[in-house]
Amino acid sequence: MKKQVYFIILFLVGGFTSKAQYMLKNVEDVKWYNNIAQEKIYVHYNSNLLLAGEELLYKVYCKNAKTDQFTTNSKIAYVELVGEEGVVFKHKIRLESGVGQGHFFIPSTLASKNYKLLAYTRWMRNGDGNHFFSADINIINPYTRINFDDSAPLINIKANKNKKNSNQINLTINKDSLNTRQEVVLTIESLNASKAFGKYSISVKKNDKFLSTIKPDNSLTFTRLFTDSKVSRKRNIGEKVFLPEFEGEMITGKVIEKTSKLPVPNAEVALSILSNEACQDMVLTNSNGVFFFHVKSDYSSSKAMIQALGDNKQNYIVEVFNHQKVNKEMLKFTEFKIHPTFKPAILQRSIYNQIQNAYQNQGVKKNKIITPIYPKPLYGNYMKTYVLDDYKRFPTIAETLIEVVEKAWHERRNGKTRYVEIRGRENDPYFGVNLLPMLIVDGALEENHQRFLGFNAKNVKTISVLRDEYYYGDRVYQGALLVKTFNDNYTNDLEGSFIKKFNLFNPELKTAYFNQLYHNKEDSKRIPDYRTQLLWLPYFYLKKQKDKIRFFTSDNKGTYEISLEGFTNEGVPISITKNFTVN
Incomplete structure (x- = not known):
């Protein structure tokens, strides 16, 4: 039988590789690189056979390839579903202590074919051959014509036997044969004291594997398959590598000179996430004109802006690098055949x-x-x-600062350009004279105070004043002015080659998955329940000798499989399945 999970060599296409990598400049850089262990990813997913209208549910486990412990390096993983026609979805997953989760609703636009589920981190691209996680996913779209094939194999529809991989954990349920809408009490028991404690995920799904010829591999086979180098491929001075996302999402780009098109080193660049959080970051470009931002926290808007700062910014062009694509030509898709016998079951x-x-x-x-x-x-x-609506309205921001906002005003410097000023507190540390405040409008850092002062004040909703000295990197500001417009549209008119507005590749948000309860059956007796996925619990932490999970069966009769996958705190893989029937 064809193995379903394997590690493949994926070559990254496009110009991103040469742009977004870091060049090892000296012996210290090479030593630092060689001392960081490689990573490996296992993905537990709910099914390798899905119909349009169902959800692909998955849990990501990222481990240190040397120690087999959960990684503390990468904070971001990438999960993709790829077909012969291209990428179906690409998710960015936040890793917390090496684990994360996501899901994808299978749309009716997909063809009935074989697809690949891929998972990797940036650091894994430095491995010997870029060993990404890969698994086969078969999708059937019953809303389009399905080409049934009499030559397709007829699979025995008997369920797999209960399987456990060691004497670490035991799964038991209250009954092996249950009625519809009956409570199932699943007991997870450690058979080896605290040695079985760890991070797991649990799926309970109807056993329709007779529709698929592919047998999913598990955390055990994953561990056996990963026999390659446990460290990244050796590099030398002058070679380029992908940096790990140690602190959070990495956003990279480049600053070049407008006329010569040469990279600009040591250019100051600011990232603004245009959200209520007004997240800001400032960095300098390296010797190749490349900048790296690390976004550590969540944000409520995907809109962002990167701009070059300083007196020479008008001479610069800012580029933002996109996430690179996987060369699908390196992927081998299996032929997907369905026997006509299964047409009624699919319907x-x-x-x-x-x-x-x-x-x-x-x-x-x-x-x-x-x-x-x-x-x-x-x-x-x-x-x-x-809140400006609470005060008499004035036509310009300049007038509003003077008449409404205390401790803030504007004045000309050197008899020319006007700037916003904020009066500091008497007990503030003294870091110099003529310090300007940080000005943030609709989440964007605004260096051009004069442009802001001429803005139509009727469009401004609130002005917030921070009087304390504010430190950002090497910069010291005399407070800050945080401005919100009614329509968040201040940045619409910000133009120039030194400004790049773009949408962030947002990480997936955590989800609490629906778990049907029937403690009061009268409330739900008229609502049909044909769930095939009875439970999906991506975060199950075994922290005691015995734990219980409760869920209910549905009106969908048949054989169901409980699948527990994961790893102990010592890195030992655990894979257990248990079957029960609903009559």
């Missing part, structure tokens, strides 16, 4: 999916996105906020 499953999705769209059976705790602007420092 029935499709009907059940449509019923389930109808209720989910009405909010009855819906997953819940977990809203992150977003950081407060300017690190939560106290600001006094003026």
Whole structure:
């Protein structure tokens, strides 16, 4: 039988490789690079056979290839579903202590074919051959014509036997044969004291594997397959490498001189995320004119802007590098055949999916996105906020500062350009005279104070004033002015080659997956329940000798499989399955 999970050599295409990599400049750089262990990724996913209208659910496990412990290096992983026609989806996953999760709704636009599920980190691209995780996913689209093939194999529809990989963990349930809408009590017991404690994911899904000829591999086979180098490929001075995303998302780009097109070293560059959090960061370009930003926290908007700063910025062009593509020509897609015998089963499953999705769209059976705790602007420092509608309105910002906003005004410097000024507190440390405040409008750092002072004040909703000295990198500001317009449109008129506005590649948000309960059956007796996925629990942490999880069966009768995958805190792979029937 063809192995379903394997590691493949993927070559990255496009100009991104030469632009976004870091050049090892000296012996110290090479030593630093060689001392960082390579990583490996395993993905536990709910099924290798999905129909349009169903969800692909997955959990990412990222491990240190040397120690087999969960990685503490990469904070971001990438997951893609790729078909012969191109990329179906590309997700960015935040890793917390080496794990993360995501999901994807299979649309009715996909053809009935074989696809590849890929997972990797930036640091893994430095491995010997770029060993990405890869798994086969078969998708059937019942809303389009399916080419049934009499030569396709007829698979025995008997369920797989219960499987456990060691004496570490035991799975038991209250009954092996249950009725519809009956409670299932799943007991997870450590058989080896605290040695079985670890991070796991649990899937309970109807066993329709007779529709697929592919047998999913698990955390055990994943561990056996990863037999290659546990460190990155050796490099020398002058070679380029991908930097790991140690602190969070990495955003890279380049500053070049407008006329000569040569890279500009030591240019100051600012990143502004145009959100309520007003996230700012400032860095210098390296000797090749390349900049690297690390976004550590969550943000509520995907809109962002990068701009060159300083007196010479009008002579610069700012470029932002896109995430590189995988060369799909290196992927080998298997031929996907379906025997006509299974046509009734596919039709029935499709009907059940449509019923389930109808209720989910009405909010009855819906997953819940977990809203992150977003950081407060300017690190939560106290600001006094003026809601301008509470005061007499003035036509310009300049007048508004004088008449409404206390401790803030504007004045000309050197008899020419006007700047915003903020009066500092008497007990502020003294870092020099003529310090300007940081000016942030709709999340964007604004160096041109005069342009802001001429802005139509009727479009401004609030002005917040921070009087304390504010330190950002090597810069010291005399406070800050944080401005919000009604329509968040101040940046619409910001133009120039030294400014690049773009959309961020947002990480997926955590999700609390729907778990149907029937403690009060009267409330739900008229709502049909044809779930094939009875439970998906991406974050299960075994921290005690015995733990219990409760879920309910559906009206969809048949054989179901409980699958527990993951790793102990010592890195030992655990893979267990247990079957039960619903009558």
